[in-house]
Amino acid sequence: MKRHNFSAGPCVLPKEVILKASEALLDFDNGLSLIEISHRSKPFVDVMEKARALALELLGLEGKGYKALFLQGGASTQFLMVALNLLEKRAGYLNTGTWSDKAIKEAKIYDDVYEVGSSKNANFNYIPKGFDVPSDYDYLHVTSNNTIFGTQIKSFPKVDIPLVCDMSSDIFSRTLDFSKFDLIYAGAQKNMGPAGTTLVVIKEDILGKVSRKIPSMMDYKMHIDKGSMFNTPPVFAVYTSMLTMQWLKDLGGIKAIEKENEKKAILMYSEIDLNPLFKGYAAKEDRSKMNATFTLENENLKETFEAMVTENGINGINGHRSVGGYRASMYNALSLDSVKVLVEIMSELESKA
Ligand SMILES: *Cc1c(COP(=O)(O)O)cnc(C)c1O
Numbered sequence: 001m002k003r004h005n006f007s008a009g010p011c012v013l014p015k016e017v018i019l020k021a022s023e024a025l026l027d028f029d030n031g032l033s034l035i036e037i038s039h040r041s042k043p044f045v046d047v048m049e050k051a052r053a054l055a056l057e058l059l060g061l062e063g064k065g066y067k068a069l070f071l072q073g074g075a076s077t078q079f080l081m082v083a084l085n086l087l088e089k090r091a092g093y094l095n096t097g098t099w100s101d102k103a104i105k106e107a108k109i110y111d112d113v114y115e116v117g118s119s120k121n122a123n124f125n126y127i128p129k130g131f132d133v134p135s136d137y138d139y140l141h142v143t144s145n146n147t148i149f150g151t152q153i154k155s156f157p158k159v160d161i162p163l164v165c166d167m168s169s170d171i172f173s174r175t176l177d178f179s180k181f182d183l184i185y186a187g188a189q190k191n192m193g194p195a196g197t198t199l200v201v202i203k204e205d206i207l208g209k210v211s212r213k214i215p216s217m218m219d220y221k222m223h224i225d226k227g228s229m230f231n232t233p234p235v236f237a238v239y240t241s242m243l244t245m246q247w248l249k250d251l252g253g254i255k256a257i258e259k260e261n262e263k264k265a266i267l268m269y270s271e272i273d274l275n276p277l278f279k280g281y282a283a284k285e286d287r288s289k290m291n292a293t294f295t296l297e298n299e300n301l302k303e304t305f306e307a308m309v310t311e312n313g314i315n316g317i318n319g320h321r322s323v324g325g326y327r328a329s330m331y332n333a334l335s336l337d338s339v340k341v342l343v344e345i346m347s348e349l350e351s352k353a
Pocket of ligand 1: 009073074075076077099143145146147166167168169187188190
């Protein structure tokens with residue numbers, strides 16, 4: 001049976017990427033596996049350099065003072081690393097969900113944090129707008145896509161302080177002027193590769209401005225100086241991420257995948273809106289093109305719906321416990337056909353009801 005993987009993360013990756021990555025496990029360099037050669041050997045150093053270059057190329061940030069790193073510890077480690085490297089007196093955070101909330105909690109350990117806006121009172125079903133950001137703050141931190149609640153920032157605040165963005169769940173999915181951001185980070189396991197590495201893209205000139213001592217593993221400058229090889233990098237995760245970025249480049253880059261993502265989101269949300277059995281969770285203007293959150297209004301149909309989901313090979317559409325209902329994650333590698341299968345089941349349920 002063909003499976004349709006709507007999992008929120010780790011999640012679907014291009015089949016050809018998984019195939020190439022598995023070949024490299026068996027034979028990467030003349031009979032040696034990717035995971036048994038030195039990370040300092042030329043074949044792997046080339047992989048790391050290519051991955052770093054592809055990230056900047058896809059984002060249109062080459063030659064603009066940015067460096068790309070592939071670090072460990074997940075996006076969750078970035079919550080504290082951002083604060084350690086950039087927070088001197090006070091920073092602003094936009095609280096749009098569980099992940100921003102966690103980023104705020106970590107930053108508070110190091111210094112003062114002010115929530116410039118929050119949608120907590122509405123269980124994060126919308127993106128706050130029209131808030132002020134004082135220009136003497138060290139930086140503003142935002143989360144571009146809220147994986148759990150299914151909201152996405154469409155228009156980013158214009159600020160004259162460094163703009164830091166957690167793009168874990170929508171990196172490489174839509175065109176943006178990425179040069180508006182001074183630091184972007186994204187855990188690999190949503191649009192790039194297996195868990196185990198986190199892409200960090202930093203404008204170098206924002207570093208070196210805090211007075212605290214930064215432990216080496218937490219120091220962006222150290223990782224930049226060492227070419228993202230300060231310690232043994234997660235070789236398999238970096239290699240697979242490199243393959244996904246190459247796949248995306250060959251497709252035509254972010255512009256090309258954005259068109260596909262648009263089609264998937266339009267199909268999914270029109271079913272949610274037209275089918276009286278379902279109801280969207282997020283405010284319409286803030287809906288995420290990556291994670292569509294919705295509920296089934298008639299509890300009596302739950303069993304029938306979930307049986308149909310299973311019978312049709314659909315995986316991973318249960319909502320996060322803090323929202324309930326369902327969540328269809330439509331990352332780059334999910335095909336439009338998979339969305340069609342889900343939408344057909346939803347409309348079949350309507351005709352049964
Ligand atoms: C998944 C996710 C995280 C957490 O990533 P880890 O790599 O598990 O630490 C952080 N932010 C967002 C927006 C996410 O979707």
